[in-house]
Amino acid sequence: MEVELKNISKTIHKTPILHDINLKFHSGAIYGLKGKNGCGKTMLMRTICGLMIPSAGTVSINGKVLMKDIEFPESIGALIENPAFLPQYTGYKNLCMLASLRSDIDKEAVAEAMRRVQLDPEDKRVYRKYSLGMKQKLGIANAIMGEPDIIVLDEPINALDEASVEQVKKVLVDLRERDHLIIIACHDREELEYLSDEIIEIKDGTVVCKQKEGVA
Structure with a gap:
């Protein structure tokens, strides 16, 4: 590359x-x-x-x-400025919706990306209740999921x-x-x-x- x-x-x-x-x-x-x-x-x-x-x-x-x-x-995966996640959904749901736009990322790849940055894909908290650090981790998980x-x-x-x-x-x-x-x-x-x-x-x-x- x-x-x-x-x-x-x-x-x-x-x-x-x-x-x-x-x-x-x-x-x-x-x-x-x-x-x-x-x-x-x-x-x-x-x-x-x-x-x-x-x-x-x-x-x-x-x-x-x-x-x-x-x-x-x-x-390509990117974290640039503030990522636009939907506040009413969990982090996992947000990433799954983004992953659905691509054919090469399944739900397990989403969960694995979250675990790699120490987020729990089964956490039921919605994004608006995430701490600043959790929001940053979700942005990183979004950038690396599927290993672009x-x-x-x-x-x-x-x-x-x-x-x-x-x-x-x-x-x-x-x-x-x-x-x-x-x-x-x-x-x-x-x-x-x-x-x-x-x-x-x-x-x-x-x-x-x-x-x-x-x-x-």
């Missing part, structure tokens, strides 16, 4: 958000995006997921150009306690070892350095540094 960004730029209301970004991402690695709020990390993630059309440049997934050859990446080839996570450890952070780290390392391509943004510098094989620093919508890190 390879994701390639060529000369990606994005301008909104005459304000440049991303400028001439060229990057390649490969399977079996975790890529960390580093930068201050508003630097363009989330916009870059949305562009990779096919949720934002660049003003210039192309995103290719295994040679297929988004918005030309394919509308969206064929196998590409996993994009924006601030995945926000609102998580220490034990939950450790569990999410284990899940991500396991997915990397099984040859998935993972892109994360994280404000916690130590956690980003621990998880990432390569850190990409973004400033004012431009890649300013790429740094290889040690593998966890």
